[in-house]
Amino acid sequence: MQRFFRSALLLSMALTLVAPVASQTTREHVLGGRGIAGTGTTRKAVSVEGSAGAREVVQRIISLIGLPDTAFDVRESMDVANAEATTENQGKDRIILYNPTWMSSFRSSIRTNWSDWVVLAHEVGHHVAFHMDPSFPNHEAELQADYFAGFILKRLGAPLPEVQLAMAMIGSDQPSASHPEKTRRVAAITKGWEAADRGGGANVIPAALTVPGRFDVSVPKVIAPSGPRVALLIGNTNYAVAEKLKNPKNDVIAVQRELRKLGFSTTTLYDATATQIADYLRLFREDAQDADWALFYFAGRGVEIDGVNYMMPIDVDLETDREAVRRYPQLRLDTAFAAIERAKTVRLVVADSCRIDPSYPPDASNLPPASRVFSVLEPPRGIVVAYSTRAGTYALDGTEDLSPYAKAFIEALRTPGMELDKVFRRVNAEVVSATRGMQEPILHGNWPAGDLHLTAN
Numbered sequence: 001m002q003r004f005f006r007s008a009l010l011l012s013m014a015l016t017l018v019a020p021v022a023s024q025t026t027r028e029h030v031l032g033g034r035g036i037a038g039t040g041t042t043r044k045a046v047s048v049e050g051s052a053g054a055r056e057v058v059q060r061i062i063s064l065i066g067l068p069d070t071a072f073d074v075r076e077s078m079d080v081a082n083a084e085a086t087t088e089n090q091g092k093d094r095i096i097l098y099n100p101t102w103m104s105s106f107r108s109s110i111r112t113n114w115s116d117w118v119v120l121a122h123e124v125g126h127h128v129a130f131h132m133d134p135s136f137p138n139h140e141a142e143l144q145a146d147y148f149a150g151f152i153l154k155r156l157g158a159p160l161p162e163v164q165l166a167m168a169m170i171g172s173d174q175p176s177a178s179h180p181e182k183t184r185r186v187a188a189i190t191k192g193w194e195a196a197d198r199g200g201g202a203n204v205i206p207a208a209l210t211v212p213g214r215f216d217v218s219v220p221k222v223i224a225p226s227g228p229r230v231a232l233l234i235g236n237t238n239y240a241v242a243e244k245l246k247n248p249k250n251d252v253i254a255v256q257r258e259l260r261k262l263g264f265s266t267t268t269l270y271d272a273t274a275t276q277i278a279d280y281l282r283l284f285r286e287d288a289q290d291a292d293w294a295l296f297y298f299a300g301r302g303v304e305i306d307g308v309n310y311m312m313p314i315d316v317d318l319e320t321d322r323e324a325v326r327r328y329p330q331l332r333l334d335t336a337f338a339a340i341e342r343a344k345t346v347r348l349v350v351a352d353s354c355r356i357d358p359s360y361p362p363d364a365s366n367l368p369p370a371s372r373v374f375s376v377l378e379p380p381r382g383i384v385v386a387y388s389t390r391a392g393t394y395a396l397d398g399t400e401d402l403s404p405y406a407k408a409f410i411e412a413l414r415t416p417g418m419e420l421d422k423v424f425r426r427v428n429a430e431v432v433s434a435t436r437g438m439q440e441p442i443l444h445g446n447w448p449a450g451d452l453h454l455t456a457n
Contacts, residue, residue, distance in 0.1 A: 007233070018173060023047065024447075025049065025457060026046055026047065027046070027075070028045070028047075029044065029047060029077075029086060029095065029097065030042060030044055031080070031267070032087055034088065037339065044079070045079035045080055045084075046077060046078075046079055047075035047077035047079075048075060048077070049074075049075055050074035050076050051076070051100070052099060053116075054120065055074045057116055058074050058120055058124060059072075061083040061124050061152055064152060064155050065128070065152075065283065066104065071094065072094045072095070072127070073093060073094065074095075074096050074098070074120075075095065075096070076097070076099070076100050077097040077098070077099060078099060080097045080098070080099050081099065082098070082099055082103070082106070082119065083097065083102075083103075083122070084096070084098075084123065085097075085123040085126035085127055085131070085132070086132065087127075087132045087383045090238075091132065091270065091271075092238065096120065096124070098119065098120070103119065106119070106169065109169060110165055110166055110169050112162045112165065112166065113178060114162050114166060115164065117152070117156060118149050118153060118167065118170075118189075119170075121149035121152040121153060122146060122426060123145070124148070124152075125146075125148030125149055125152075126141065126145045128148060128257070128267070129141070129145065129266075129268075130285050131144070136257075138178045138179065139175070142179050142180060142185065143184065143185065143188040144188075146167060146185050146189040146192065147191055147192035147195075148188035148192060149163075149167075149189055150163055150192025150193035150196070151187070151193065152195075152196075153189075153192075153193060154192070154193040154194075154196035154197055155196050158193075160190065160193050163189055163193055164186050164189065167185050168181070168182055168186055170185070171183075171185045181277055186315070197300045203328070221326055223325075227293070227345070228293075229259075229291060229292060229293040229295075230264065230265045230266075230267075230284070230287045230288055230291045230293070230294050230295070230343075231256060231259050231264045231267070231294070231295040231296070231297065231386070232280060232281070232295075232297070233252040233256050233266065233269070233296075233299075234252065234268075234270070234272050234273075234280070234297070234299070234300070234311070234338070235248035235249045235250075235252035235253070235270045235299045235300060236270065236271055236300030236311075236312065237249045237270065237271060237300070240315055240316075241316075245300065245301065245397055246398075247397050247398060247400075247403045248270070248299035248300045249270045249407065250401050251299040251352060251406035252268050252270060252297060252299055253268065254402060254410055255297055255406060255409060255410060255413075258410050258413040259295070259413070262413065264293070264295070266288070267287075272314065273312050273313050273314060273315045274313040274316060274328045274330060276313070277311060277313055277330060278330035281296075281330075281335055281338075281339045284339045284340075285338065285339040287341075288305075288341075288342060288343045288347075289342040289343070291343045291344065292341075292343065292345050293346045293348070294340035294346070294347055295347070295348045295349075296340055296350070297349065297350045297352075298311050298333070298350070298351050298353060299353065299403065300352075300353055301353060301354065302333075302351060302353025302354050302355060303354065303356060304356065304357055304391055305357055305358070307391075308332055308333070309333040309334075309353075309387075310331045311332075311333055311353065312331065312353075313328075313330050313331065316328065316331070328338070333351055333385075337379055337380055337385075340383065341380065345447070345448055345452070346384075346420070346452060347382055347384065348383075348384050348385075348448075349384070349386070350385075350388075350409070351385065352388040352390065352395055352403055352405045353388065353395055354393075354394045354395050355387065355389055355390070355395070356393070356394060378444055378445070379445045382445075382448065383445055384443065384445035384446070384447060385443070385444045386406035386424055386427075386441065386442075386443050387441060387442045387443075388431070388441050389405075389440065389441060389442070391442075393440070394439070395437065395439060396435055396438065396439050404430075404431050404434045404435050404439060405427070405439070407434075407443060408426070408427045408431050408434065411426075411430070412426045412427050412430075419452060420452040421452070424443050427441060428440070428443070
């Protein structure tokens with residue numbers, strides 16, 4: 001549903017962006033140059049708490065895509081040229097810095113109340129698309145954030161000419177190492193606005209933006225799929241009660257990078273609460289219903305109770321698993337089945353998590369899997385579930401930067417033209433070999449008829 005705000009409200013919020021802030025506690029940040037006019041070099045910046053108006057703008061943007069509980073720290077800094085997105089505390093703290101003097105000057109130069117919204121929506125887009133990964137190509141990141149800003153501005157009711165004008169004023173005529181030229185950026189923000197006008201989903205940024213311009217070769221080529229492909233990836237590492245895991249965040253970052261090369265639009269979430277898992281799956285259902293392929297990937301702690309697998313969020317006490325899963329039905333893995341069930345061709349769920357029933361006594365974990373009986377629930381027709389391990393066994397985090405399963409999955413994805421069923425046959429064999437038989441992946445469900453290849457024909 002589109003939401004519109006009165007111009008008086010927009011004006012009042014824009015003006016408060018430069019109002020004095022209540023708290024002037026300073027903080028120092030190390031920035032990597034991810035901003036509208038960043039240089040790409042590491043440097044330091046000092047900030048204070050952003051104005052109430054700036055925080056409200058960001059909160060409205062987040063609420064618009066259905067995630068009101070997602071926390072952003074919005075701060076003023078005279079050490080940034082205009083605005084930048086960054087993370088701290090191993091990615092757990094999401095920060096947006098903006099220069100209030102530049103924002104005021106920018107607003108005056110284009111004389112539109114939408115200027116602040118364009119700038120801040122662009123920075124939120126960097127967080128939504130997980131552009132803090134330093135290996136993410138600069139130009140692609142900026143175009144995706146521009147697309148997201150256009151989408152949000154349409155949902156807010158901004159006229160397209162004003163959105164285009166704002167981006168034209170921000171952009172440069174010539175490309176730089178960090179940013180494309182303005183013609184491509186205006187085209188990207190226009191595409192986002194038009195996608196929202198057609199009623200598209202809000203939480204997925206396209207894998208590839210076909211934007212006309214003289215410098216298209218600077219954007220990495222992406223294999224075009226036969227139809228839309230979407231993926232939602234959740235990686236939970238920093239659990240509040242249980243021992244922290246090593247690799248889920250690394251796994252989803254690495255997997256999403258490979259999926260984007262294959263033409264997937266991706267949304268990546270890490271350290272998710274129970275509420276956030278439910279919210280993201282609800283939003284993903286909107287995107288999957290128009291997709292040809294839909295993939296959900298979960299990496300983190302998991303349990304299996306009475307044949308039902310559960311994704312464990314970071315805010316659940318894992319010492320009381322059975323009580324937790326009764327109170328949080330949205331943690332069932334089959335909620336992901338419902339999210340992808342309307343995709344046209346491929347409906348795939350990947351779960352890289354343990355499948356141990358916590359009701360077993362401690363010494364039962366030493367028994368071979370064959371000595372325990374599990375009534376595993378089969379997925380609905382048309383949905384394939386790839387478990388990283390058999391029922392009643394553990395999924396290993398591994399000693400490297402990626403879990404054994406994620407590493408094998410990524411290597412299989414890199415094989416051009418491989419049929420989808422062979423991808424998982426290879427993954428299963430490699431995981432068994434890498435773990436010396438301690439972990440054996442399993443697949444449930446049947447692929448649709450016809451040859452399914454990772455690359456387009």
